[in-house]
Amino acid sequence: xxxxxxxxxxxSEDTGSDGERMVPVGEAIRYRKRAQGAxxxxxxxxxxxxxxxxxxxxxxxxxxxxxxxxxxxxxLSAAGACDIEAAVVIAKARMERSDEDDIDEVxxxxxxxxxxxxxxxxxxxxxxxxxxxxxxxxxxRRVLEARAKQAAESGSRRDLHEYMRAKRSxx
Numbered sequence: 206x207x208x209x210x211x212x213x214x215x216x217s218e219d220t221g222s223d224g225e226r227m228v229p230v231g232e233a234i235r236y237r238k239r240a241q242g243a244x245x246x247x248x249x250x251x252x253x254x255x256x257x258x259x260x261x262x263x264x265x266x267x268x269x270x271x272x273x274x275x276x277x278x279x280x281l282s283a284a285g286a287c288d289i290e291a292a293v294v295i296a297k298a299r300m301e302r303s304d305e306d307d308i309d310e311v312x313x314x315x316x317x318x319x320x321x322x323x324x325x326x327x328x329x330x331x332x333x334x335x336x337x338x339x340x341x342x343x344x345x346r347r348v349l350e351a352r353a354k355q356a357a358e359s360g361s362r363r364d365l366h367e368y369m370r371a372k373r374s375x376x
Contacts, residue, residue: 285324
């Protein structure tokens, strides 16, 4: 036991700031190991911080792009774009080329140069009713019922054709 006590009592040659302080060697080794462990931990944490900052920057760029695309979509639909996907792609390409951030300016320029992408330049709305979708109105419905009844009672092909023609034309 005396050998162990002697080793733990051996003083290192480390001196403090005043030049008089001596520390046991075992304690100095423990301090050195703890300091090296703390330096490794600090280095790994710094690397993790660097990676998180890079990831944060990428996510911020993606978020900015998604917000810009949503804004473009809403502005283009408000301007009456028929093919919103194509208009968004063209507008994004123009914004990237010219480094222009004014969405309204890009939309108005696109409306002037690519008028075929917008409804008003095409002669009206895309969702207008077709002649085959007209709703049956009171008098027209009675005429159609009368022709159907006449075709059923007579059994004549001519009456059946008249009924079918009236039904197709939306009478």
